[in-house]
Amino acid sequence: MNPRRKKRLIMTSSILVGAAFATGLVLYALSQNIDLFYTPTEIVQGKGDNEVKPEVGQRLRVGGLVVPGSVRREGSGLTVAFNLIDVGPAEITVEYEGILPDLFREGQGIVAQGILVAPNRLQASEVLARHDEEYMPPGLAEALKGIEHVPPSQQNYNQNNDNQSNDKNNGAEEEGSGGGYDR
Amino acid sequence: MIGEVGHFALALAFAFSALLAVIPLIGVARSHGGQMAIARPLTYGMFIFTLISFIALVWGFLANDFSIAYVANNSNTALPAIYRFTAVWGSHEGSFLLWMLVQASWAAALAVFSKRLPLVFAARVLAVMGMIGVGFYLFMLLTSNPFERTIPLIPVDGRDLNPLLQDPGMIIHPPLLYMGYVGMSVAFAFAIAALLGGRLDSAWARWSRPWTIAAWVFLTLGIMVGSWWAYYELGWGGWWFWDPVENASFLPWLAGTALMHSLAVTEKRGTFKSWTVLLAISAFSLSLLGTFLVRSGVLVSVHAFASDPTRGMFLLSFLGVVIAGSLLLYAIRAAKVQSHSRYDLFSREVLLLGNNLLLVTATMVVLVGTLLPLVHQQLGLGNISIGEPFFDEVFMWLTIPFAILLGFGPLTRWKRQKFAELRNSLLLAMALAVGIGFALPWIFADVISGLAVLGLILALWIVFTTVAELRLRVASREHKWPALVKLGRSHWGMVLGHLGFAVMIIGIAVVQNYEIERTVRMGAGDTANVGGYQFHFRDMQERQGPNFISDSATFVISRENGKHVADVVAEKRFYTVTRQIQTQTALQVNPFRDLYIALGEELDDGSWAVRIHVKPFVRWIWAGAILMAIGGVCSLTDKRYRLRRREEKKARKQNAAEAS
Numbered sequence: 097m098n099p100r101r102k103k104r105l106i107m108t109s110s111i112l113v114g115a116a117f118a119t120g121l122v123l124y125a126l127s128q129n130i131d132l133f134y135t136p137t138e139i140v141q142g143k144g145d146n147e148v149k150p151e152v153g154q155r156l157r158v159g160g161l162v163v164p165g166s167v168r169r170e171g172s173g174l175t176v177a178f179n180l181i182d183v184g185p186a187e188i189t190v191e192y193e194g195i196l197p198d199l200f201r202e203g204q205g206i207v208a209q210g211i212l213v214a215p216n217r218l219q220a221s222e223v224l225a226r227h228d229e230e231y232m233p234p235g236l237a238e239a240l241k242g243i244e245h246v247p248p249s250q251q252n253y254n255q256n257n258d259n260q261s262n263d264k265n266n267g268a269e270e271e272g273s274g275g276g277y278d279r
Numbered sequence: 280m281i282g283e284v285g286h287f288a289l290a291l292a293f294a295f296s297a298l299l300a301v302i303p304l305i306g307v308a309r310s311h312g313g314q315m316a317i318a319r320p321l322t323y324g325m326f327i328f329t330l331i332s333f334i335a336l337v338w339g340f341l342a343n344d345f346s347i348a349y350v351a352n353n354s355n356t357a358l359p360a361i362y363r364f365t366a367v368w369g370s371h372e373g374s375f376l377l378w379m380l381v382q383a384s385w386a387a388a389l390a391v392f393s394k395r396l397p398l399v400f401a402a403r404v405l406a407v408m409g410m411i412g413v414g415f416y417l418f419m420l421l422t423s424n425p426f427e428r429t430i431p432l433i434p435v436d437g438r439d440l441n442p443l444l445q446d447p448g449m450i451i452h453p454p455l456l457y458m459g460y461v462g463m464s465v466a467f468a469f470a471i472a473a474l475l476g477g478r479l480d481s482a483w484a485r486w487s488r489p490w491t492i493a494a495w496v497f498l499t500l501g502i503m504v505g506s507w508w509a510y511y512e513l514g515w516g517g518w519w520f521w522d523p524v525e526n527a528s529f530l531p532w533l534a535g536t537a538l539m540h541s542l543a544v545t546e547k548r549g550t551f552k553s554w555t556v557l558l559a560i561s562a563f564s565l566s567l568l569g570t571f572l573v574r575s576g577v578l579v580s581v582h583a584f585a586s587d588p589t590r591g592m593f594l595l596s597f598l599g600v601v602i603a604g605s606l607l608l609y610a611i612r613a614a615k616v617q618s619h620s621r622y623d624l625f626s627r628e629v630l631l632l633g634n635n636l637l638l639v640t641a642t643m644v645v646l647v648g649t650l651l652p653l654v655h656q657q658l659g660l661g662n663i664s665i666g667e668p669f670f671d672e673v674f675m676w677l678t679i680p681f682a683i684l685l686g687f688g689p690l691t692r693w694k695r696q697k698f699a700e701l702r703n704s705l706l707l708a709m710a711l712a713v714g715i716g717f718a719l720p721w722i723f724a725d726v727i728s729g730l731a732v733l734g735l736i737l738a739l740w741i742v743f744t745t746v747a748e749l750r751l752r753v754a755s756r757e758h759k760w761p762a763l764v765k766l767g768r769s770h771w772g773m774v775l776g777h778l779g780f781a782v783m784i785i786g787i788a789v790v791q792n793y794e795i796e797r798t799v800r801m802g803a804g805d806t807a808n809v810g811g812y813q814f815h816f817r818d819m820q821e822r823q824g825p826n827f828i829s830d831s832a833t834f835v836i837s838r839e840n841g842k843h844v845a846d847v848v849a850e851k852r853f854y855t856v857t858r859q860i861q862t863q864t865a866l867q868v869n870p871f872r873d874l875y876i877a878l879g880e881e882l883d884d885g886s887w888a889v890r891i892h893v894k895p896f897v898r899w900i901w902a903g904a905i906l907m908a909i910g911g912v913c914s915l916t917d918k919r920y921r922l923r924r925r926e927e928k929k930a931r932k933q934n935a936a937e938a939s
Contacts, residue, residue, distance in 0.1 A: 103624055111636065118640050121676055122647065129669035133662030143661070157664055174800055174879075174888050194798045195879030195888045198514075198860040209664075 131209060136160045140186035140216055150212055157209045158218055163187060164202040180208070192220040199225035282347050285335025286426040289376075292328035292383065293416035295321050299409030303402035315402035316934075319390045322405050325412060326387035333380045336425055337367055345434050348427045349373055355439035355856050357826040361450070366440040368453045371574065372425035378570075379415055381457040385465050386412070389490070396486060398934040403472035404465075411464050414597045422590045439826060439856035448508030456501030456528055460566045462494020463531050466538060467563035470556045471605060474612045479556065484546035487559070489920040491542060492772075495535045496911035502528050503904035514862035514877040516796060516892045518900060521670040526649045527569030530642055534562040537638035544631050548693055550620040551628075553613040554635070560605045565642070567598045572649070623695040630688040637681045644673050675730070682737035682784065685777060686744035690751065704751065708743035712736050724793060734788020741781040745774055772914030776907045783903025789896035798879070802886035810893035812844065812874060813837045819887075827852040829863070832887065834876055836867055849876045849889075873897050 134143060134156055142149045150156055160180035167178040174194060179187045190208045200206060200223065210220035299321040306314025336349070340363045345351040353369045368374040386408040393401040419425075443449075469487035473479050505528065510518045519525065538558040544551045571594040622628040648665050655663050686708065690701055716736035720727045749763065752770075756762035795810040806815045815835040822829045829852040836844040849865035867874040872895045879888030 106624060107629070114636065115640075118644075118677075122644055122673055125669045125672045126647075126651075126665070129666045129672075131664050131666060133664065157662075169882065174798055195877070195890050198862055200880075209666075 288331040295325040296412030303406040318405040322390040326383040329383040354437040407468035442861040459498025470559035530565040704747040712739035728792035731792040738781040738784040769917035775910030779906030786899030
């Protein structure tokens with residue numbers, strides 16, 4: 097083999113090996129870190145046509161509305177528990193230790209990420225509330241379409257113009273980093 | 280009235296950009312000097328009218344003109360004047376106007392500083408900037424006009440700016456980031472102009488290099504300020520969240536970094552030409568993709584019904600046109616481009632190729648992580664989320680070869696390098712890096728974290744190889760120090776950039792592995808011990824701000840031996856107009872650690888949930904980014920890029936001859 101071809105062979109094969117390694121790494125990391133999203137109803141009754149229920153011990157995300165009056169603190173610590181609901185009647189309980197996000201309110205939509213410790217009980221490692229007050233967890237919005245959701249920013253504010261664009265960009269556009277969730 | 284002036288000026292700027300996109304190219308085709316030379320005045324016109332439009336919107340905010348819908352939605356009479364000004368880019372329409380102003384400024388700067396380029400080339404570059412302008416101005420005028428009126432029902436007061444954005448970080452973050460984003464369009468314009476002319480030579484690389492570096496510097500600083508803002512303003516104590524919006528800015532940065540290095544090869548060695556062009560196209564396309572992701576609201580699917588779908592569609596089509604058009608041109612022209620250069624396996628070319636491949640891989644990883652949830656959902660497979668651990672893990676693995684190659688790169692010669700020549704310096708650097716990397720945590724920390732040691736070794740490896748490189752450059756000189764100074768700004772730019780990366784790795788490795796976070800329940804008078812410090816909750820007071828009410832908690836921080844460190848105030852603010860709650864963190868900073876206190880919610884018995892972080896070396900992350908940016912600025916001021924008088928005169932004479 098002449099030196100030039102040899103060089104090409106070495107370069108091509110090392111790039112291929114590198115690419116294979118990178119792909120493998122990405123796929124492995126993905127398989128470890130993809131979390132499926134459920135609504136409370138899907139957790140209790142199963143998801144999709146086959147009604148697949150998540151297993152106890154599975155890591156997942158759940159999104160729903162905080163049931164008013166269900167938020168309770170336990171003892172003197174910082175553990176808080178509350179119930180989540182979507183279209184009902186199924187409810188699940190979320191337990192969380194730590195500080196709830198600023199936008200966490202009863203009746204508001206939130207997303208919790210954590211591990212299912214019982215068929216209807218989630219030990220959350222993270223609770224997220226959207227900066228946008230219009231926010232409802234994905235999927236839930238579809239299920240609840242048609243229900244009027246009054247954002248808190250409009251509840252007491254006498255909005256005396258009927259400009260359509262007001263509703264579009266109500267605090268929804270954050271610039272730059274971190275413009276997603278509030279935790 | 281002023282609002283209409285702004286709107287009209289925007290329309291005029293659009294007209295100028297449309298002319299700019301067409302006339303110079305016709306001039307080039309017909310070799311008509313006058314038509315090519317008109318590119319400059321047209322660019323100035325585009326810039327001036329965009330500026331007028333921007334000033335009109337600023338005036339609307341400062342004068343509380345709530346008849347402009349955008350002002351009414353994002354401002355309030357109680358908002359302090361400085362935030363009324365920054366509220367201009369607080370939401371979609373206004374931030375796009377800022378984007379346009381930045382785009383027009385880059386084009387105008389190009390028009391001013393391109394006088395020594397051949398007229399044909401300058402005309403082409405400016406025409407491409409005009410084409411990009413056409414797309415964006417059309418987008419603004421059709422879907423996001425910031426001057427829309429609320430007439431006849433003018434609100435008495437505005438709805439106030441999002442409290443998160445009422446912060447000094449937000450004053451500079453968007454303009455810097457946009458300078459970087461849009462700056463990538465200049466590199467793109469150079470690449471397209473070169474493809475149009477069929478001339479991809481080292482002169483082209485030399486012309487486009489300073490512009491790319493300038494855009495990269497702005498992008499680096501923009502991302503850095505954004506990270507810093509998120510750190511203290513969001514109150515989560517993190518500095519990077521792999522949020523889609525962050526990823527949108529990180530993607531063009533990665534591609535831009537690859538482009539910057541690949542341009543160096545093209546300039547110095549005349550190789551990697553088509554690869555460089557492809558990177559320039561990708562960097563700008565990724566900027567556009569980022570804009571699309573952030574602006575259209577597709578990423579957070581709930582936004583799809585709240586925001587205007589035509590915006591997303593418009594941006595997506597524009598993105599499609601740009602990518603398809605430039606790739607088509609690339610396919611037609613790049614086949615003819617040949618690089619004749621020989622280099623061995625161990626040479627700087629190959630190492631820079633490695634750098635490029637790793638950066639492109641990183642870009643792909645971020646792209647996959649950002650888009651996969653979206654694709655997954657669109658295919659009807661349900662909602663998924665990809666967490667931070669995915670990115671953290673993959674980036675850790677990518678950083679290892681990247682940092683190792685980075686150590687070799689500058690030491691290695693172009694074309695061919697004998698390993699034996701470098702063996703001793705490399706072995707010494709490696710021994711020092713490994714030794715000190717283990718020694719530092721062993722001396723200063725209670726536990727030795729493997730990942731922190733790894734990070735330190737990689738960072739020190741970069742530092743020592745950089746020192747070795749500097750030594751090598753002056754080895755044959757008699758007077759070492761003057762020789763070091765004479766190395767050239769561009770060289771020092773590289774050194775600072777690489778050291779900045781090392782500093783950043785140290786910051787990340789230490790803070791990720793040694794930070795302490797504790798959530799505690801505290802009432803006035805309580806004390807918590809975290810990480811060798813005492814945090815004493817002294818009192819809680821209510822305070823009235825201009826447009827908010829705040830609960831301010833004063834904490835007294837002292838060492839465990841009782842030595843007083845500082846008094847800091849953490850706040851929980853309630854913004855009365857937007858009815859939003861906002862946490863203001865308390866920070867006590869020194870170069871080696873941050874003490875960070877965020878107030879949680881008030882509990883039933885009047886005590887508070889408080890989160891306390893001790894974050895060692897977190898400042899080094901941003902310091903590293905600043906160092907990289909300084910390196911970029913240093914390169915920019917290199918003699919090579921300064922106007923060479925004689926050359927400039929010659930070009931001017933030639934251009935004048937062509938124009939007449």
